[in-house]
Amino acid sequence: MAQRTRADALSRERIVEAAVALLDADGERGLTFRTLTERLATGPGAIYWHLANKGELLDAATDSVIADALTAEPGVGSPQDEIRAVALGLFEAIDRHPWLSTQLAVQLSRSPWGTVTPRIFESIGRRVSALGVPEATWFTATSALVHYIFGAAGQNAANAQVLRFGGTDRAEFLRAAVDAWEGLDPGEFPFLKSIAGQVREHDDREQFLTGIDLILTGITAQGRS
Structure with a gap:
């Protein structure tokens, strides 16, 4: 009975919040049930009451960060503007939490039916469908945006x-x-020499959003054709 009381006192939200902090500090290798129990000043039983293993813990941490990133998404504006805002929110979430990139790739490939990938x-797909492009292109267009976001944001975080x-x-x-x-x-290498100066002063977020705009231009052009 005492164990149940301790487990109830330590909420799932507190556990996930502590896990995110450990992941931010030292990456996935820094997150163990031992380090988590030390951070929360509790026993492992209280954590196992809510989360059975490290895999569930990583999934919960990923879901929490993505939910926060998408909560701030806009509710007004053109579909293009809203896609840019959602994309930038995800970019900044991955920038703040570099471990997130790997977890998103894992969830996309291993459990696309989980909570993160559908969200x-x-x-993004709701906004793509509002662009007026043919329904037959919705999945391909949305996938192109999602994969670009994951790839570009993940590379930025890795850098x-x-x-x-x-x-x-x-x-x-950069110099x-x-x-x-x-x-x-x-x-x-004539091309690399010609763009070298552009690399020196480029802004990562502006470059990322330019990529989003290029994809959106292609999606809308396909819709018109």
Whole structure:
């Protein structure tokens, strides 16, 4: 009976919140039931009462972060504007929680029927359907947007992690990359040399949203055709 009381006192929400904090600090390897019990100053039984294993814990943490990201989505505006806002919300969530990218990929490939993938597809898909494009293209168009968001945001988060653990400043890293590209053989790498200057000053979020706009332009053009 005492164990039940302790478990009830420690809510699922508190457990998930602590798990997210551990994941943010040290990634998936930093999240164990031992570190979680230490952070919550409780015994493992109270946690197991709510979540059976680490897989369930990771799923719950992912669901919580995505739910928060999509809660702030706009309810007014053009479908294009709302898609941009939803996409940017997901981009920023992955930027704040770098471990999220891997978990989204896992859920998309292993359990697309779970809570996370349907929520993301529904949020973006509703806006895609409002663009006036043929219904037969809805799944392909929505998938293109979702995969771009996951890929671009995930790469951005991975880059940030490399810089974080390497102790390198982003501007310094970009300068080194640009210098290296500008020093390439112009006969073999004419394109890279031509865009090197654009890399130096680019903004990650603006670049991400430009990619969203390119996809939306293609989707709407296909609808007109």
